[in-house]
Amino acid sequence: xxxxxAAGALLYYVKETQKDDAEHLSRVLAYxxxxxxxxxxxxxxxxxxxxxxxxxxxxxxLFGIMDRTVTAMxxxxxxxxxxxxxxxxxxTDQRLDAVExxxxxxxxxxxxxxxxxxxxxxxxxxxxxxxAHSNARDLVALKLSLKRIPEIKRLLGSLTPELFVRIHDxxxxxxxxxxxxxRAIRDDPPITIRERGIIRPGYSHELDQIAEISKNGKEWISxxxxxxxxxxxxxxxxxxxxxxxxxYIEVSKTHLKSVPDHYIRKQTLVGEERYxxxxxxxxxxxxxxxxxxxxxxxxxxxxxxxxxxxxxxLRIQNAANLLAKLDTLLSLAELADENDYVKPEVHxxxxxxxxxxxxxxxxxxxxxxxxxxxxxxxxxxxxQVLIITGPNMAGKSTLLRQVALLVLMAQMGSFVPAxxxxxxxxxxxxxxxxxxxxxxxxxxxxxxxxxxxANILNTATERSLAY
Ligand SMILES: Nc1ncnc2c1ncn2[C@@H]1O[C@H](COP(=O)(O)OP(=O)(O)OP(=O)(O)O)[C@@H](O)[C@H]1O
Ligand SMILES: [Mg+2]
Numbered sequence: 001x002x003x004x005x006a007a008g009a010l011l012y013y014v015k016e017t018q019k020d021d022a023e024h025l026s027r028v029l030a031y032x033x034x035x036x037x038x039x040x041x042x043x044x045x046x047x048x049x050x051x052x053x054x055x056x057x058x059x060x061x062l063f064g065i066m067d068r069t070v071t072a073m074x075x076x077x078x079x080x081x082x083x084x085x086x087x088x089x090x091x092t093d094q095r096l097d098a099v100e101x102x103x104x105x106x107x108x109x110x111x112x113x114x115x116x117x118x119x120x121x122x123x124x125x126x127x128x129x130x131x132a133h134s135n136a137r138d139l140v141a142l143k144l145s146l147k148r149i150p151e152i153k154r155l156l157g158s159l160t161p162e163l164f165v166r167i168h169d170x171x172x173x174x175x176x177x178x179x180x181x182x183r184a185i186r187d188d189p190p191i192t193i194r195e196r197g198i199i200r201p202g203y204s205h206e207l208d209q210i211a212e213i214s215k216n217g218k219e220w221i222s223x224x225x226x227x228x229x230x231x232x233x234x235x236x237x238x239x240x241x242x243x244x245x246x247x248y249i250e251v252s253k254t255h256l257k258s259v260p261d262h263y264i265r266k267q268t269l270v271g272e273e274r275y276x277x278x279x280x281x282x283x284x285x286x287x288x289x290x291x292x293x294x295x296x297x298x299x300x301x302x303x304x305x306x307x308x309x310x311x312x313x314l315r316i317q318n319a320a321n322l323l324a325k326l327d328t329l330l331s332l333a334e335l336a337d338e339n340d341y342v343k344p345e346v347h348x349x350x351x352x353x354x355x356x357x358x359x360x361x362x363x364x365x366x367x368x369x370x371x372x373x374x375x376x377x378x379x380x381x382x383x384q385v386l387i388i389t390g391p392n393m394a395g396k397s398t399l400l401r402q403v404a405l406l407v408l409m410a411q412m413g414s415f416v417p418a419x420x421x422x423x424x425x426x427x428x429x430x431x432x433x434x435x436x437x438x439x440x441x442x443x444x445x446x447x448x449x450x451x452x453x454a455n456i457l458n459t460a461t462e463r464s465l466a467y
Contacts, residue, residue, distance in 0.1 A: 003030060018131075036084040037411055038428040046431045047404055048361070049082060062405060065361050066414070068334040070113055072121035073320050074327025081328060085411035087427050087463075092346050095329065095413025098163040100343050102333035103415070105159075109330055109337075112155050116327050119145040122320035130310045136189035136198045136302060139309065142316075143181040149173045149319065152326070163329060167322045172315050184305045196291075199298050207301065210294045217287035221247055224280065232258050240274075247284045248274040332414045339364075341415035344406075345422045350380035350462070352407065357418035359402040360409065373419070376403055380424075380462055400467040404429050407465055430456045430466035 007028045014025070045053060052060040063082055069075045086092045102109050120141045128134040129142070149171060156168040189198045201208055225239040234255045241247050245266050251259055252272050263275035309316075335341065339360075356373035363371035376399070377383060388396045406416045410423045432452045443451070456466045 003028075031084075034427075035087065037087050037408070037426065039083060039085065039408070043404075043429050043431040044083075047401055047408070047429075049408075050079070060361065060365060062361055062409075065364055066331075066335055066409075068331040068338075069327045070117040070331075071119050071323065071327045073123055073324035074116070074331060076123075077324040077328045078331055081412040082408075085408050086413065087411065087425050089346055089348060089425060092411055092413055092425065094161070094163050095332075096343055096346070096410075096415075098159075098161040098329045099332045099336060099413060099415060101159060101161050101164070102330050103336045106337070108155060108158065109333055112152065112326070113330055113334070115148050115151050115155070116323065116330070119148055119323060122316060122323065126313050126316045126320065129306055130313050132303075132306060132310070134306065135191055135193050136185050137191060139181050139185050139306065140187065140189065142309070143178050143185070146174045146178040146319075149323075150175070152323070156326070163325070167326050170318070171322050172319055174312070174315060174319060177309055177312055177316070180305065180308065184301070193302055194295070194299060196295055196298055198302050204297070204301055207294065207297050210290045210297065214287055214290035214294060217283045217290065220283050221280070221287070224249075232260060234258050245274065245276070246288070247280055248276055249280070250274050329413075336415035339417060341417050342420055344410040344416050344418075346410055346425055347422070348425055348463075350424050351422065352376065352378045352403070352424055352465075353420075353422040354403065354406055354416075354418050355420040357402060357406055357416070357421065359398050360405055360417050362398060363417060374399060378403075404431075404465060404467060425463070426465045427461065427463045428459075428465070430460060430464060432456065432467065 011025070039049070044050065048061045050061050050063045051058060054060075058064045063079060066082070067075060067078055069078050086095075122142070122145055125134065125138055125142050125145075128138060150173045153168060153171055153173060156164055156171075159165070159168070184200060184203045185198060186200045190196075199207055201211070221239060225237065228239075228249060229235055229237050232251075232255075234251055236252050236255065238250045239247060240250050248266055249263065250272050251274075256273065259273070259275065262277055264277065265273060266276050267274040336343075354376045356375055358371050358373050372395075376386070378386060388399060390396050406418065406421060407423055407426055408429065409416050410421065411425060432449065456464075460466055
């Protein structure tokens with residue numbers, strides 16, 4: 001109930017600030033604490049999931065190492081998966097199974113990723129079309145993206161894991177939308193939608209007729225110069241155009257005697273006289289009217305096409321979601337393949353066994369030296385608490401974070417850097433930051449550490465991982 005109220009208030013706010021109904025916001029998803037692992041802000045920062053503590057950059061963060069997505073949508077989804085790891089064995093296994101098969105079939109994975117690579121940000125395109133912010137180039141980008149879907153479906157057809165089957169079956173190839181845009185919009189339309197040259201010939205009979213009139217009229221006028229030169233014998237006679245008088249015939253003063261009677265004088269300049277003729281004016285009116293009507297009609301047609309595409313926004317959104325999922329799964333497979341990760345076994349046995357595990361980020365950033373793998377075993381009975389000692393720079397902090405990172409990676413459906421991994425699904429990871437003093441808030445190092453520890457002891461359950 002509170003959720004519905006909050007969602008309503010948010011929508012109202014969007015409507016007020018955007019002056020729009022935001023039709024493309026199709027549904028609100030409830031986020032249930034019990035569905036995902038809790039990764040609080042402190043843990044997120046301390047594990048450097050999205051940015052490094054030192055300079056806040058993506059490079060050097062876990063996300064920076066993991067992201068092999070090729071589409072904007074996939075990148076956003078991977079981010080979401082990392083932020084909301086699963087706690088349910090069935091769903092985690094589904095992702096892991098999909099990643100496993102995609103990792104094994106290198107050729108297929110390459111082909112799929114190549115096709116995905118040319119797909120624009122469908123979510124952004126979709127909302128800009130619905131909000132009528134998009135121009136003709138956006139529609140062309142949408143078309144080029146949608147045209148890749150049938151190939152993706154074809155390639156996906158041979159994959160058996162459930163998640164891939166669901167993507168395959170749910171993916172609408174949207175050929176009707178691609179065809180409409182193909183028929184209606186030129187391949188290289190102008191940026192502004194008030195310009196001419198958006199609509200492809202053959203799409204609108206009326207537009208084609210108008211274009212024909214305008215073209216014929218212009219041709220007639222351009223031939224006029226030659227005709228009049230021959231008729232009058234004035235070789236320097238010219239046809240020109242300006243905004244005030246429209247088309248005119250220009251004759252220099254030295255030839256005034258040869259000017260025929262039916263020329264109507266319009267303007268006198270220093271060296272020339274400018275004339276019009278009845279015929280010229282008739283064609284000019286035709287051309288100008290046609291041009292005006294043409295701009296207007298193209299604009300109208302474009303708006304109509306955009307509206308028709310906008311009406312299909314739920315279908316486009318759905319395809320965007322499925323392609324994002326595909327891209328994300330393939331990204332995890334690519335990562336696993338490149339770095340020699342292993343498929344973790346996930347369960348609810350209360351045991352974590354990481355054999356020859358590595359820190360996913362540090363092993364990549366180290367130059368010259370090799371990362372020394374280490375094995376960790378914990379359970380919820382006899383090995384509940386581990387104490388790690390060693391000199392400074394021995395690698396204690398690294399090991400602690402490494403365990404947390406691997407658990408988190410496994411629960412988002414990713415393979416992990418280890419020789420083998422067996423991981424119990426945890427619902428929360430606790431971090432004790434300690435050393436980052438809070439002196440400015442009147443708390444000493446010791447006090448902060450005690451408070452953090454107390455907080456962990458008070459909130460941790462048997463399915464928590466704390467360090
Ligand atoms: N297994 C490993 N193999 C290779 N290098 C490692 C390994 N673990 C950590 N390192 C590197 O060793 C350095 C020290 O690591 P870390 O900060 O974890 O040490 P520490 O024991 O926590 O030190 P301190 O007591 O000062 O907190 C880091 O530069 C890290 O990259
Ligand atoms: Mg340390």
